[in-house]
Amino acid sequence: MGGLIFTERIHVKYAGGRAVEAPLTLGQINTLEWLGDDTRAGLYRMMEWAVTVPDGTTLRDVTDTLAVLVERHESLRTSFVTGDGRRQVVSGSGQVAVDVYETDADAGSPVGPEEVTDLISALQAAPVDDVADSLFRAAVAMRDGAIRVVLIACSHLAVDCESLAVVVRQFNHLIRHPDERHAGPLTHQPADQALVENSTRGRRRAEASLRYWRQLTSRMPQSLCAMPRPADGDEREVHHDYAVPASGGEGQPLGCWLDSPALRLALPHIAARTQTTLPMVLSAAFCAVVSWRTGVTDLVFASLANNRIGREMHDYVGTLAQDSLLAVDAGTTSFDELVRRTGGATLRAAMHGLYEVRLLQDLQEEIGDRRGTLFQRDCASNINIFFDGETRPSGPPEAAQEALPRTALRWHIPPYFRVLLLMRVIDSDGEPLLGLTTGHADLIPAAEIESLLLGIDRLLAAAAAGDVDLRRMTEITGLTPVVRGPEWLRVDNCWIELPEVQAVVDEAVQAPARVFAVPDDDGRPVLTAYVAAGGAVSTPREAHRACLGLLNGRYSAMAPGRYVICARAPEDTGDPDAWRSQPVLAEGDGREAQR
Structure with a gap:
């Protein structure tokens, strides 16, 4: 890691929490299924979040705050017994490893993305500590005694994206308020969630989720984005002036973020008019362009459910999110109506995202055998952060159209995972950032991604001022329906x-x-x-x-x-x-x- 020199590993002790064993939660079972049974941190992926701290913050401030977070949230100090008798084991005391590095970045300069990337790489390459817990780690980059950035890393078994956001939010608060650095009263924890899920009510909810999946899997398209393969040398021209990273050949990933002031200006107007939320509007725009492009109006695709239903789940830290299915009837000419339909579909999907993953796999195999299909999660939507802020517009609706020339597309090569088209929405400094990713740039090339992203952008800008007639999609967005031949x-x-x-x-x-x-x-x-x-x-x-x-x-x-x-x-x-x-x-x- 050029620019980083390892200086020490601090073992942060924690104590005082309850020690308990419990069955695995459905979220933990799901995560173990796709990560594998080996839960050592060095052998499977973690999620990282970089945090800047106020001037004058000391290493002691950081370690004290981390100790409080581990005492407060049992998932950060949990190990797992897999195989026969699988269960979660919560430690009442232990240690967390914090690696400290000296960086050659200029003191006082802004923390850049390369500096964060280097710190992530250093932490990933560091050996797993036999003394400290392996599912929660941290790293600190310093310059001349001053902390530049803190990296918090949690295993997927400990947190999902929203849980990590809770951890980071509380870290930021405790760093700034030392008098509040205590664990506080015991809140709803994964061990408690396991008991809820194994109750009669919990089992009924899981069974209802499987019935929902059975109903939709029995009629959904095997591939929502089944389109003719782009011919060699016949890919549509990419019109924006930007550099697209080289990604070609079967199984090659490609992704792009839509950095759009127009989208950010338009969303509050549409959400307020339709009495929905920003994520619902974004999902509806995705449905509109996919339906127009593919010619499919009965849309059914995987959508991440955060499963945070109930007040006790608001600050819950643990792996909860699982796939659900979003089923939207896109056969309407009104975008506002499509937003409302998508909103209703989102709520139904959110109620059916908690289940035993192996039972779902059995169900999918049974239906696939009958239909002759394979569920491949070819099209999916992951809205990782739900925006709780008000949706009051920040300017007149016409401002969205005027902002379209400032749209920028930011390309990247994501880690490979098998998906044909994935919409992601993340929180970027309090604003939604939408992106599209494919695991098959040979089937969904750069020009296809560009046209879909710009279609979403232009549709939302047009809808800021009022309802849009979806029969005018080509005129408004430039997106044309795919042409399929007689075969x-x-x-x-x-x-x-x-x-x-x-x-x-x-x-x-x-x-x-x-x-x-x-x-x-x-x-x-x-x-x-x-x-x-x-x-x-x-x-x-x-x-x-x-x-x-x-x-x-x-x-x-x-x-x-x-x-x-x-x-x-x-x-x-x-x-x-x-x-x-x-x-x-x-x-x-x-x-x-x-x-």
């Missing part, structure tokens, strides 16, 4: 590309095969795969399972609805009548119920 079909509410389905079947059966769209009695297309015997499968069930196993990352394919295993392939494999004339060895839908 695209709508099957079970999913846009699929027949050649992509054919590629899945070919790889699955390892024999001559052909997929046709055959109308059922109601005229709806059923994907029917004719397969010659002698390959990797001999029954419809084997063929179906093999196809399902190949859907990961294939957003415009699904497994066929029917399989016909023939004795041999016809001479003309593209002729459905020729396949029908072959002797049939086995046929059926290949679903679990047919076994």
